[in-house]
Amino acid sequence: MHLIVVGLSHKTAPVEIREQLAVPESRLGEALTRLCSYPGIKEGILLSTCNRVEVYSVVDDVDTGCGRIQEFLADTHLSLSSEQLTPHLYWHTGDRAIAHLFRVAASLDSMIIGESQILGQLKDAFEVALAHKTTGVIMNKVVKKAISVAKRVRTETKISEMAVSVSYAAVELAKKIFSNLHEKTVLLIGAGEMAKLAARHLLAHGVGHVRITTRTPQHAVDLAAKFGGTAVPFDQFKDDMASADIVLVSTGASHYLVGAEDVHRAVTERMNRPMFLIDISVPRNIDPAVRHVDNAFLFDIDDLKQRVEQNRAERMREAEKAERMVLEEVTTLLDWMKSLEVTPTIVALRNRVDDIKRAEVEKVLGRLGHLSHQDRELVEGLAASIVNKLIHRTMVTLKTEVNSSNGPAFVEAARRFFHLDRPSPFSRESRDDAEQPRGLDEPPEEFQSEEPAQKPSMRKQAR
Amino acid sequence: MAAVCFMITLVLYILAAVSFFSYSLRRSEALSKVSLGVTVGGFASHTIALVMRMVGPSSSAPPSFSDALSFLSWMIILVFLVVEFRHRIHVLGSFMVPLALVSLVSAAALPETVPTLQPVLKTLWFHVTLSMLGTVGFTVAFVAGVMYLIQDRLLKSKQFNVLYSKLPALDFLDHLNQQSIVLGFPLLTLGIVTGAISADFSRGSYVSWNPEQTWALVTWVFYFVVLLGRLTVGWRAKRAAYLTVIGFAGVILTLVGVALKGSSSLS
Numbered sequence: 001m002h003l004i005v006v007g008l009s010h011k012t013a014p015v016e017i018r019e020q021l022a023v024p025e026s027r028l029g030e031a032l033t034r035l036c037s038y039p040g041i042k043e044g045i046l047l048s049t050c051n052r053v054e055v056y057s058v059v060d061d062v063d064t065g066c067g068r069i070q071e072f073l074a075d076t077h078l079s080l081s082s083e084q085l086t087p088h089l090y091w092h093t094g095d096r097a098i099a100h101l102f103r104v105a106a107s108l109d110s111m112i113i114g115e116s117q118i119l120g121q122l123k124d125a126f127e128v129a130l131a132h133k134t135t136g137v138i139m140n141k142v143v144k145k146a147i148s149v150a151k152r153v154r155t156e157t158k159i160s161e162m163a164v165s166v167s168y169a170a171v172e173l174a175k176k177i178f179s180n181l182h183e184k185t186v187l188l189i190g191a192g193e194m195a196k197l198a199a200r201h202l203l204a205h206g207v208g209h210v211r212i213t214t215r216t217p218q219h220a221v222d223l224a225a226k227f228g229g230t231a232v233p234f235d236q237f238k239d240d241m242a243s244a245d246i247v248l249v250s251t252g253a254s255h256y257l258v259g260a261e262d263v264h265r266a267v268t269e270r271m272n273r274p275m276f277l278i279d280i281s282v283p284r285n286i287d288p289a290v291r292h293v294d295n296a297f298l299f300d301i302d303d304l305k306q307r308v309e310q311n312r313a314e315r316m317r318e319a320e321k322a323e324r325m326v327l328e329e330v331t332t333l334l335d336w337m338k339s340l341e342v343t344p345t346i347v348a349l350r351n352r353v354d355d356i357k358r359a360e361v362e363k364v365l366g367r368l369g370h371l372s373h374q375d376r377e378l379v380e381g382l383a384a385s386i387v388n389k390l391i392h393r394t395m396v397t398l399k400t401e402v403n404s405s406n407g408p409a410f411v412e413a414a415r416r417f418f419h420l421d422r423p424s425p426f427s428r429e430s431r432d433d434a435e436q437p438r439g440l441d442e443p444p445e446e447f448q449s450e451e452p453a454q455k456p457s458m459r460k461q462a463r
Numbered sequence: 464m465a466a467v468c469f470m471i472t473l474v475l476y477i478l479a480a481v482s483f484f485s486y487s488l489r490r491s492e493a494l495s496k497v498s499l500g501v502t503v504g505g506f507a508s509h510t511i512a513l514v515m516r517m518v519g520p521s522s523s524a525p526p527s528f529s530d531a532l533s534f535l536s537w538m539i540i541l542v543f544l545v546v547e548f549r550h551r552i553h554v555l556g557s558f559m560v561p562l563a564l565v566s567l568v569s570a571a572a573l574p575e576t577v578p579t580l581q582p583v584l585k586t587l588w589f590h591v592t593l594s595m596l597g598t599v600g601f602t603v604a605f606v607a608g609v610m611y612l613i614q615d616r617l618l619k620s621k622q623f624n625v626l627y628s629k630l631p632a633l634d635f636l637d638h639l640n641q642q643s644i645v646l647g648f649p650l651l652t653l654g655i656v657t658g659a660i661s662a663d664f665s666r667g668s669y670v671s672w673n674p675e676q677t678w679a680l681v682t683w684v685f686y687f688v689v690l691l692g693r694l695t696v697g698w699r700a701k702r703a704a705y706l707t708v709i710g711f712a713g714v715i716l717t718l719v720g721v722a723l724k725g726s727s728s729l730s
Contacts, residue, residue, distance in 0.1 A: 176618065179632035271697025274633055295700045297618050310623055 001042070001340075001407065002062050003138060005100050006069040006091040007054030010111050013088035020077045021085075023048040028125070031076060032134045038068040043139040045129040047104070049121045051111055056101060058138050062093050095334055098142060102326045105150035107160070114159035114315045119150045137408040138340070142333065149329045156325070159318040162311035167198035169307040170278050170299075171205050174246055177276045177297055185209040187244035189237055189258075190251030191223055194280050198248055199227065211244065213237040215251070238262050242269035250280040260289040263296045278304070339415060340408045342398055348420045349391065349398075357387045465519055468512035469533075473571060475505030476536075476564045479556070487557035490625055495553035502560055506540045509567075513537055526591045528721055532570035534592070538599040539563040546639070554629040558606045573722060587661050594654030594679075598714055600647015601686070605711035607640040611704035637700050640707055641693060648686050655679055675720035682713035 008017065023031050028046060035044040035055065043058040055073065059065025070089065074082040092100045103109045107118050126143045129135045135143070154160055163172040178184055186207050188199050191214050199210060210229030213236075214220040220231040232240050241247060241262065251257060258277070263286075267275055277298045279286040290298045338344070361383045365376060394414060401410045415421055479501040486494035516530060543559040546552065614630040617623070630636075658679075659669040689706045692698030698706065 173618075175632060176614070176627070176630075177633045179635040268697075272700045272702065273697075274637075274700055291619065294702075299621070303621050306621065307623055 001058060001060065001138070002065065002093055003056070003058055003097045003142065003337075004062060004065055004069070004091060004093045005054055005056050005097040006066055006073070006089060007047075007052060008085075008088040008090065009052035009054070009109065011109075012090055017080070017085070017088055018050065018053065020080055021048075021053045021073065022050065023053070023076060025124070025128075028128045029132045032129055032132050034075075035069070035072050036134045038072060040064050041068055043136045044134045045125055045139055045143060047122060047125045049118065052104070052109075054104070056097070056139065056142075058136065066091050095330055098333055099326055099330045101142065101146045102149045102329060103323075105146040106153040106322055106326060107150070108153075108319055108322055108326070112164055113312075113319050114161075114164070116154070116160055119147065119154075122150075123147060136406075137412055138337070141336065145329065145333050149326060152329075153322040153325055157318040157321045159315055159322055162314055164308055164311050164315065166280070166301065166304045166308055167194055167201050169304045169311070170198045170248070171201045173278075173297075173299060173304075173307065174202065174276055175205075177274050178245060181206040181208075183208045184245040185211060185243055186246040186248060187232070187237065187241060188212045188223070188227075188229075189247065189249040190214060190253075190281065190285070191219065192250030192252075192280060195248050195250035195278075196223075198278065198280070202246065202248075203227065207246070211240060213240075238266075241266040241275075245273070245275065247275065247277045248280070249278065249285045251285055253281070253285055254283055255285075256287040257285040258290070259287045260293055263290045263298075264293050267293060267295050280304070339421060340411045342407070342411055345411050345414055345420065346395060346398060349394065349414060349418055352418050352420060353387050353391055357383050465512050465515035468508045468515065469571070472505050472509040472512060473564075473567055475501055475508065476540075476560065476567055479505055480561045480564045483553075483557040483560050487554055487626060487629060492553075495556075498556055498560075499547065499553065502540065502556060503544065506537070506544065509533075509537050509540070526588060529570045529573050531591050531595050532566050532573070532718075535595045535598055535602075536563040536566035536570065538596065539566065539602055542599060542603055550631070550635070552631045552635075554626075554631075555606070555610075558610060559603070562602060562606065569722075590654055590657040590661055592654075593650050593657060597647045597649075597651025597654050598718070600643045600650060601682075601707070601711060601714050602643075604640050604643035604647065604707040605714075607636045607643060608704035608707040608711075611636040611640065611701070612708070615701055615704070633700070637703065640703055641699070644686060644690055644693075644707065648690055651679075651683060651686070655683060673720070674723065675717055678713055678717035678720050682710065682717055685710050685713055 008021070010018070013021075023046060028048065032044055032046055035041060035046065035057070040060045041057055042060065045056045047054045047056070053073070055069045057065060057069060059068070069091075070082060070086065073089070074080055074085050100109070105119055105122050107114050107116065110118055122143070126135075126147075129139070163169045174181060181202065184207050186199060186202050186209070188195060188210060191212070203210065210224070210227045211232050212220045212224045212227065212229050213232040213234050214223070215234050217231070217233065220234070223229075224231040238258070241258075242265075244266075247258070249258065263275065263277065267273075272295050275296045277286055277290060277296060279298065279300045282301060284300055286298060286300070288298070288300070290296055361380055365371070365379065368375075368379075371379070398410055398414060401407045479498055482494055482498035482501060486498055513534065516533075539559055540563045543555055543563075546555060610630055611633060613626065614633055614636065617627045617630070618633070658676075662671065663669050685706075689698065689703065689710060692706075693703055
């Protein structure tokens with residue numbers, strides 16, 4: 001029983017390969033069913049986004065499993081041959097596979113570190129897998145853990161706090177000049193893509209009014225309709241500047257459209273209320289001399305990029321913290337996975353019942369001091385045979401189900417029925433301080449408290 | 464007991480000032496909670512000390528200059544806590560707590576050397592309280608002005624450093640500046656009027672042109688012009704910030720004037 005991941009991402013494959021391999025959401029279920037129909041593949045989940053296509057799977061044997069998944073991936077798109085695909089694939093097993101999933105979920109492996117989309121995509125992929133019943137005990141636990149790790153990373157580090165795109169950096173800067181963007185007016189001069197994106201971000205952050213001017217009057221009218229704003233004739237925009245708190249310029253003009261004089265006049269007319277000017281055009285459209293005008297704050301594309309770079313660096317620092325968290329969480333999950341191995345479970349079960357048997361026999365024999373040596377052996381034998389008969393079926397079932405897809409579920413059940421993850425109250429060491437050993441008919445209190453936490457996973461499995 | 468509370472307050476304000484200072488230099492946000500907690504602790508013991516002064520054995524004594532400075536310090540912290548809890552701008556503490564500390568240290572250093580104000584009438588209490596409330600307004604305006612100028616400089620020079628990320632938006636600082644003056648100015652006006660009335664009662668003349676009164680009037684005229692300029696010809700933003708920082712010098716000189724005033728002259 002091994003956990004493996006096979007896939008490719010923006011780090012290993014060009015977009016031409018990724019787009020061919022990507023599985024549309026509508027066909028995800030069918031693909032998953034096909035994946036799990038391969039022999040040796042017990043559980044599977046398929047994560048397909050524009051930056052990565054990955055198969056997480058629980059397999060009997062690492063090498064054959066890996067081969068099967070490669071086969072599956074090559075079959076997903078008919079025009080892609082195995083030879084074309086293989087050089088771009090990576091695969092991890094065991095703890096490295098878990099760490100990889102955690103890093104992906106926490107957006108440490110993303111193109112833009114700290115972006116939040118990936119977590120939603122992972123949740124969706126998990127939902128589809130649950131709906132098609134292609135996951136079991138191990139996968140459910142691992143993916144749920146990955147989601148909780150991602151949430152922990154997001155709340156405990158500042159990894160997704162700072163703007164890492166130029167258009168978003170503009171919003172961040174605007175918020176250092178205006179505490180509240182509501183009631184503010186943005187004037188869009190020209191309509192480059194990045195300016196439109198920035199305008200959209202500003203609107204999303206509450207900017208009240210948009211005024212738009214372009215050289216082609218009709219274009220401005222169209223855009224104004226799109227943004228719910230007002231079109232301004234191009235030859236009048238300088239007179240209109242005083243009414244704008246934020247001026248966003250991106251035209252194809254090869255000269256300065258806005259001079260220091262224009263801005264000075266606008267600021268004076270605004271009674272010195274601050275003005276935020278963003279020049280995203282190359283070559284620049286706002287005279288850099290505007291920097292010397294009081295209460296006017298001009299930022300060009302390089303300034304925004306510098307801000308983005310700083311934020312990226314900051315995110316990298318936060319990512320280091322996140323990496324440490326991932327390592328921690330991998331260790332806890334590995335401990336759990338180890339507990340699902342059959343042999344240690346059988347040994348633990350044997351020890352547990354032997355402890356119980358010994359404790360009970362000693363208690364009884366203590367009161368029956370008059371028994372002969374032979375009688376004592378008889379009593380001991382009686383206890384041993386009852387215990388052995390009681391656990392016989394459990395042992396056999398565990399051994400036979402080892403390789404079935406339900407194996408881990410049986411192991412987990414046995415561990416919980418016999419409380420194998422807790423120290424035995426009957427073992428010799430703990431008996432010395434325990435006054436009254438508890439029997440199995442009086443379950444320790446923790447037993448109840450454990451139940452609700454586990455229930456959801458059982459329910460989802462049943463679906 | 465009051466003296467013990469006073470000492471505890473002093474120690475806590477020193478700790479808070481140091482903590483807030485390192486908060487403003489470090490990337491981590493963790494120190495803000497510690498700093499704030501220490502400040503609240505200091506404020507609580509300060510409140511106890513002031514209440515004891517009001518109701519304790521010395522309550523019949525007229526307000527000394529030291530009491531006035533202690534009250535000023537208490538008010539600065541109060542205003543800080545109110546703004547902090549409403550707007551969550553921790554870095555404000557890095558500026559206001561040190562100022563409150565300076566005021567409290569002066570209060571601790573001065574009591575014996577400066578004569579208490581002569582108890583002319585109850586108007587003296589009004590005069591001291593109102594003048595100090597006006598002073599608090601101008602102190603907050605000064606802090607907002609300094610923060611504005613720093614943030615303005617950082618934005619203009621594109622230095623996106625730790626302080627940049629912690630300072631609030633420019634228009635918030637400008638608004639804080641305006642509100643403080645709008646509230647502080649009428650209070651100072653009343654403080655000067657009640658001061659003049661007390662002087663008239665004790666001396667028979669409203670003004671004697673000693674340094675304190677001279678600076679108080681100069682300050683009053685200055686802020687009057689600043690306020691008028693803002694409301695009429697748009698002296699806001701950077702200019703307002705500069706003017707309030709300059710005006711605060713007048714406030715300080717007035718306070719120094721009070722401290723240096725000989726025992727012979729009356730308020």
